[in-house]
Amino acid sequence: MSLRTSPVHDLAMRRAELAPERAFQAVGILAIVLPLLLLLWLFGGALVDAWPRLGWDFLTGFPSRKAEIAGILPALAGSAWLMALTSLIAIPLGLGAALYLEEYARPGRLTALIELNIGTLAGVPSILYGLLGLEIFVRVIGMGRSVLAGACTLALLLLPMVIIASREALRTVPHSLREASFALGADRWQTLQRVVLPMCLPGVLTGVILSLARAIGETAPLITIGALTYVAFLPDSVHSAFTALPIQIFNWTSRPQAAFHVNAAAGIVVLIALMLLLNGVAIWLRARLQRRVYW
Amino acid sequence: MAAHDLHAWFGANEALKGITLAFPETRVTAIIGPSGCGKSTFVRCLNRMHEVVPGARVAGRVALDGQDIYAPGVNPVRVRRRVGMVFQKPNPFPTMSIRENVLAGLRLSGEPVPDPAGTVEKALRQAALWDEVRDVLKRTGSSLSGGQQQRLCIARALALEPEVLLMDEPCSALDPIATARIEELIHELRERYTIAIVTHNMQQAARVADFTAFFYQGELVEVDRTDVLFTHPNNRKTEDYITGRFG
Structure with a gap:
């Protein structure tokens, strides 16, 4: 900077100096807008395709050979059973593990090893959990292809995420x-x-609900453990056979008749609506519970 | 309460090197000394809070009514109910209302509280906070000002009806007006409680304490009646410290 030789008006911003800034801004905006547009296009497409089938009949109907009257109730009920059972299993186990690691465990090799494993498990492809669930829950323990076996498998899948979220929440308590x-x-x-616990509850719940929102869309592990693709009844106990939303959608998309593809689109809309609902509940809960807590 | 040859460590670092000090009943004893001299560690040993820190260790005896609180078989939880503590930063429980904060110590143990309303009023009156919060008992404790929060923490400790009250720099996070209120309160409390107060502020020690102990580098240099210690210290180090030559 040779201040002596530059007159005052030279302080003005030059076009060439602005260029990199502008370019980076443009890239950033593009990086946000493009995926959003893509999502909107996908969701909009599904919504348009699904429109003729969306309605009460679709939500309360049972699957059928005739696409026009086929409904999604068993899949919806199956997913609801799965979510409820999965949370019942994953929350106590995950929170318990987090409490142990944060509050009781002495730092050392064993703790470090456990922590490393949890981090790694969070990244394991879900189909591997499906295979594990098939072997342990379905075969060895003998739960069969039941909604319980499905929930246990999904709970395993969620555990690392629940543990990590709970530990973060526990750490925020001074x-x-x-x-x-x-x-x-x-x-x-x-x-x-x-x-x-009362202080970190909002954090724990948010973590749990967000991981549930992920689990509700999981297909691979459920197919692996043998969830049915055609179910004409509602699960009546934890030992019931079951299907779930993503499986029903998968099943319909693989039919040759175009009418079933409309059903698949409608199923996708229902699934996305459920995920948005879960995320919304998470945000609402966090805001509500946090208002009670002042630091 | 009296400490006898009390040692404390953080890992390998010896923070207290054999302290013997008695706290006369229903009197205020101030502990002064430069940062890192072990005064906070010392009071934390008096209700077995020191050992909560990982790697911390204690040796020696602390007699409470003639019973050693470090004797084998003593439950630290029971010790802490009889020796209350107020911390440097006011720390009311943020998820609890003012009322619940006062009852926290009693409720934490899970035993039923026979007269919760009376207990709350009595503790808040003792802490000179009742008149300010009587109409807002359901508000959260953290909605109060810093000085009120600290008095709430004192009320919370008093609700357990302890014999001894330990105060670890209770005013260092407060403004002068709030500090004056707490000091007034200490004056009132000394009629019933044995109080040990750690302070950085020598004027404060002179104002509130009957006895003052001077700590330096983990050792008790001198203890005497406050007026004597501040006017005729026996030890050169004490004199240097109170006249501001170091520390």
């Missing part, structure tokens, strides 16, 4: 509050129960 609780004569468990 140490000073734990000390305050100890100093009042609370033991570790009472401190967790009364002070730490």
Whole structure:
């Protein structure tokens, strides 16, 4: 910078200086807009295709050989059973593991090994969980191709994510509050129960719901453990055979008749609506629970 | 309460090198000394909070009513209910209301509280906070000002009806007005409680304490009546510290 030789008006921005900035901005905007447009196009296409079939009949109907009257109820019910059972299994186990790792485990080789494994497991392709579930839950334990076996498999798939989200949430609780609780004569468990858990609950729930939103779209592990593709009944117990939304959609897309493709599109719209609903609930819960907590 | 030959470590680092100090009943004892001299560690040993830190260790005796709180078989949780503690930064529980904060210590143990409303009022009155919060007991504790939060934390400790109250620099995060209120409160509390207060502020020690102990590098240099210690210290180090020559 040779200030001495440059007159004042030279401070003005030059076109050439602006160029890289502008270019980067343009790339950034493109990177946001393009995927959004693509998504919108996909979803819009599905919505247009699905329009003639979307309605109460479709939601409450059973599958059929005739595409016009085929509905999605068993798949919807199957997915609901799966989500409920999966959360029942994954939340206590995941939160328990997170509590152990954050609050009780002494740092050391074993803990480091466990942490490494959880990180790795979060990235394992879901079909491998399907194969594991097929061997352990369906065959060895003998749950058969039941909704319980499906939920156990999905719970395994979600566990690493639930553990990681719960640990993050536990870490946000300041140490000073734990000390305050100890100093009042609370033991570790009472401190967790009364002070730490209520504070980190929004974080834990958000993590759980977001991973559930992912699980609801999982197809591969369910097909692997043998969820049925044609189900004309609703699951009535955890031992019931079942189908799920993505499987029903997959089944319809593989039919040759064009009318079934319309059903598939309608199924996709229902699935996306459910995922959006779950995400919405997560956001709402977090906002609501966080309002109760002030730091 | 009295400590006898108390040692404390953080890992291999010896933070307290054999402290013997008695706290006269219903009197205020101030502990002063430069940063890192072990004064906070010392009070944290008096209710077995030191050992909560990973790698921390204690040796020696602390007698509470003649019973050693470090004797084998003593439950630290029971010790902490009889020796209350107030921390440097006000730390009310953010998920609890003012009322629930006061009852927290009693409820944490899971035992039923016979007269919750009375307990809350009594503790808040003792902490000189009742008149300010009586109409907003359901509001969250963190909605209060810093000084009120600290008095809420004192009320929370008093609700357990401890014998001893340990205060670890209770005013260092507060403004002068809030500090004055806490000091007034300490004056009132000394009628019922044995109080140990750690402070960086020598004027504060002079204002609130009956006795003052001077710590330096993990050792107790001198302890005496506050007026004596500040006017005629026996030890050269004490004199240098209180006259501001170091620390």
